[in-house]
Amino acid sequence: MRPRDLSVLLGVILIVVMLIIPLPPGILDFLIIINISLALIIILVAMSTNDSLQFSIFPTLLLLVTLFRLGLNVSTTRSILGNAEAGNVIDTFGNYVVGGNALVGFVVFLILIIIQFVVITKGAERVSEVGARFTLDAMPGKQMSIDADLNAGMISDAEAKGRRERIEKEADFYGAMDGASKFVKGDAIAGIVIVIINMIFGLVIGMMQMGMDLGTAATTYTLLTVGDGLVSQIPALLISTATGIIVTRAASDGNLSQDLTKQLFAFPKMLYVAAGTIFLLGVATPIDKFVTFTVAALLAFGAFQLSRIEKGSVEEEETEETEEEKDDMKSPESVVSLLQIDPIEFEFGYGLIPLADANQGGDLLDRVVMIRRQMALELGMIVPVIRIRDNIQLQPNEYTIKIKGNEVAKGDLLLDHYMAMSPGVEDESIVGVDTVEPAFGLPALWIGEEMKEQAELSGYTVVDPPSVVSTHLTEVIKRHAHELLGRQETKQLVEHLQETYPALVEEVTPNTLSTGEVQKVLTNLLKENISIRNLPIIFETLADYGQMTKDMDLLTEYVRQSLSRQISRQFTTPGEPLYVITLSGSVEKKVADGVQQTEHGNFLSMDPNVSQQILESAAGEADRLQGMGQVPVILCSPAVRMYVRQLLERYLPHVPVLSYNELEANVEVQSVGVVNAE
Incomplete structure (x- = not known):
């Protein structure tokens, strides 16, 4: 185990020891200073973090420190x-810090308790509670935003x-x-009870065991108790403040010091107003003019x-922006970035914006996510991110689907209507x-809403x-899946x-x-x-036959035969025969004789x-069926299948062979x- 991990474990064991075994005053002094040091470190780290998650261990640390x-x-x-003593540190806080006056010390202690319990602890507890609730409520929206950015390719x-x-x-x-802040509140209450x-x-x-008179006992134990309360509550106050800082941190690119100096002094003119106000306060009131004039002068100088x-x-930023624009115009990368082509694009006219706008009830982005999942299950490929954008050059209700920059499909929609398809008998x-x-x-x-139920x-x-x-987009992706599977996507699979x-x-x-070569086989299947x-x-089939031939079309045929169970399930219905169109013997012979072998x-x-x-003949039989x-x-027959497919794919692309x-x-x-061919 590393020394750092071991030190944490020993620290927890030491806490248990303190609860059981009496410690001498010297060790108590050492531990009290450690407690104050820890509190200082925690509040300084809380002020230096740019984000709450940079100090994600804080809830657990808060419990251990408490x-x-x-x-x-x-x-x-x-x-x-x-023993009527608690070490040099507590004695110093009881005598030196409060001047040996037990009553003054008690009042100071009560003020610290009130500040911590009523102001800081209560506020931090409330902010933690509200922050936890708002964070949980915002999770679904944030998840949808991430999915939308992912689908849009951002x-x-x-x-x-x-x-x-x-x-x-x-x-x-x-x-x-939210839970840890309750411990801070309980710690403040415990401090009051202990005092x-x-x-x-x-x-x-x-008075009863040590024979002191009332005045001596009151002075001795009140000073020690107040000293103990101060050395305990000052670190507690720092840690409570750190809790408030952590839970009230808003989104920012800097830490607390940077944000304070940047935002508090973001408007120098307001410092002039403040300086003028303080100056008038010194002129119109009996307040010491040296103090007011000095502060007013400092504020004016700072402004x-x-x-x-x-x-x-501002001048430097404008100069940099101008230079960057000039450099971008000269840079070759400014042109190279324009060469990027999206694998799939869905563009629509401005009239179809509600289709993709979640604020208007559109769920197109969610449907695109489901389409990608459906394609992974049905085709076994990862569909690239679909770029969705509006295009003012299209008609308001028109949309187009592009594959690698080329339009492959288009359509028109009426958002306030429903599409009704006849069952074969017109009404x-x-x-x-x-x-x-x-x-x-x-x-x-x-059709309109009023006609929907009747239809x-x-x-x-x-x-x-x-x-x-979504149906159109799904079918287009299926039809062009082989074009979307490149070498990079194959390597990923x-x-x-x-x-x-x-x-x-x-x-x-x-x-x-x-x-x-693997990609060629997969695209042939798709x-x-x-x-x-x-x-x-x-891959089992490719391993068996890959060394025998480098003809990818022939390897595809071997793979298809290995997938016979899958292909049978795809084209047959359980309990029903498979109705097919066969080739006559003369046609198969002509196809086989027409095969030319080259290198x-x-x-x-x-x-x-x-x-x-x-x-x-094939088209006529397909139409009849x-x-x-x-x-x-x-x-x-297997010998001519791929050549028959080559012959028919341009004219009968949707007829499986x-x-x-x-x-x-x-x-x-x-x-x-x-x-037949007669």
């Missing part, structure tokens, strides 16, 4: 009543975590101060000096403004504007996996596959809406007419269509 002082009171009381995840921890520490600190006990029982012991300093500071009594649901392109209506009874799907936006599967990660990267959350299985990988090269026939109310899925090896054996498959 216990130490009470232990001293027990020891000095035992010495005063038992702070990083690490900064958000640090600010949340700070809020928790503030709540703990002020809660602890009364010492005086009363001192007279009794002096003059502060005015000069303030004027010089002519439902009237509204014709529109299109932006996420899936379905026809819809904007719901008619089977319409009715959603509010924030839900429309790999580092997270390494915490639990270090051996697996070391086998795959960086020796077998680079981060860029491009076809396959979740990469199950990274352990993905840079394999690609599909087919006759344009054949490709057109396959596309038209959608008309039956089924989700179209194309099923083919699966291979037989990607389905579990217990999945019931029913073919409801065949793609």
Whole structure:
């Protein structure tokens, strides 16, 4: 154990010893001086801190110091009543400080008690109580503010975590101060009781046990008691003041001394007013003119000096700002900072500001947080921070979604309406403004509040504007997830996996596959809406086949087959068969024959007419299956799956292409269509 830690433990043990074992006057003198020194150190530290949390140990320290002082009171009381002495320090305070006059000393002691108990302790207790309550009440708002700044990209995840921890520490600190201030109040009451006990029982012991007369006993024990009270209450007063300073500290960049000098003398003209007032007081009243004129002169001189300093500071700041502006204009960094492109941007017209303004009831920021969590669960990727801003160049009710600086989606909202989507059978009594649901392109209506209940009874799907936006944003992120997963994001996922599967990660990267190659496999999966959350299985497959081939498309096929259980669950409904569109034997053969092998990988090269026939047949079968109310899925052999996907992805991007090896054996498959090329 370090000496510093050991000294704290020994100090606590010493407090217990003082409560049990009588101490000689010499040791009491030493401990009393230590008590006064501790009180001075505490109040000086409290005045020097910029923030209350810099002295977060103060509540606990307050309890220990209070216990130490009470232990001293027990020891000095035992010495005063038992031996009619308590050491040189107490004797000095009883005789020298109050001039040997017991009555004067008692009055001074009572004044200290009143100041500490009635003014400082009561005030600090109240401020601690109010501070604790206000801090706890403000926690939800502060947390939401942090989430809003995080979603807006103003702070990083690490900064958000640090600010949340700070809020928790503030709540703990002020809660602890609320309780610790009660000990200070109890200590003041105990001081009064101890003095009364010492005086009363001192007279009794002096007269009955030591044979003193009443005057001698009163003088002896009153002076000792007053001396004891003073050496005890002066440190107590300092610590009570430190408590008040700590709990009344407002947000500031400086300590108490800096704030006092900076803010108290922030207006030099007021010092001139004060100087004039003191000067007139000396002229118009019998007060000693030397005193008033001297003070007035000092105030006027101070005001003059502060005015000069303030004027010089303003000129210097203006000069520095001008130079900084010139340097910024010349600096290449001023241009480099403009090159930053946000991964995801959501911009809206001024009419949609209430959507994002929490003060107007908007909850878009909270919904964005939920979208990021949803994407982490569904796709297994960390969606970058979504930059939300208003754009006066847009129409008032218009919004756009950008991916890496390019607009990929847009829409219009009517904030005081609801979007109603027909169940398939139109109800002519439902009237509204014709529109299109932006996420899936379905026809819809904007209806008013009065029409909402009727539309719901008619089977319409009715959603509010924030839900429309969040659904659209979610679908856009899913559709472009492969574009958002770069090497940096891939490295972050790999580092997270390494915490639990270090051996697996070391086998795959960086020796077998680079981060860029792993990213290629993950983006291939995301491009076809396959979740990469199950990274352990993905890396197991990469470890098995990564040394056999460097063709990332082929590695992706091996990974897809390893994820067969996940893919089966994704495209099938429990208890129902999987309705699929298969490829005819001739189509599969033509696709296989059209594969060209090069040193840079394999690609599909087919006759344009054949490709057109396959596309038209696949599109027709997909439309027919959608008309039956089924989700179209194309099923083919593993050898040609990725080439069929390459052929169809530009024209049928939302139609999944699966291979037989990607389905579990217990999945019931029913073919409801065949793609031909004839």
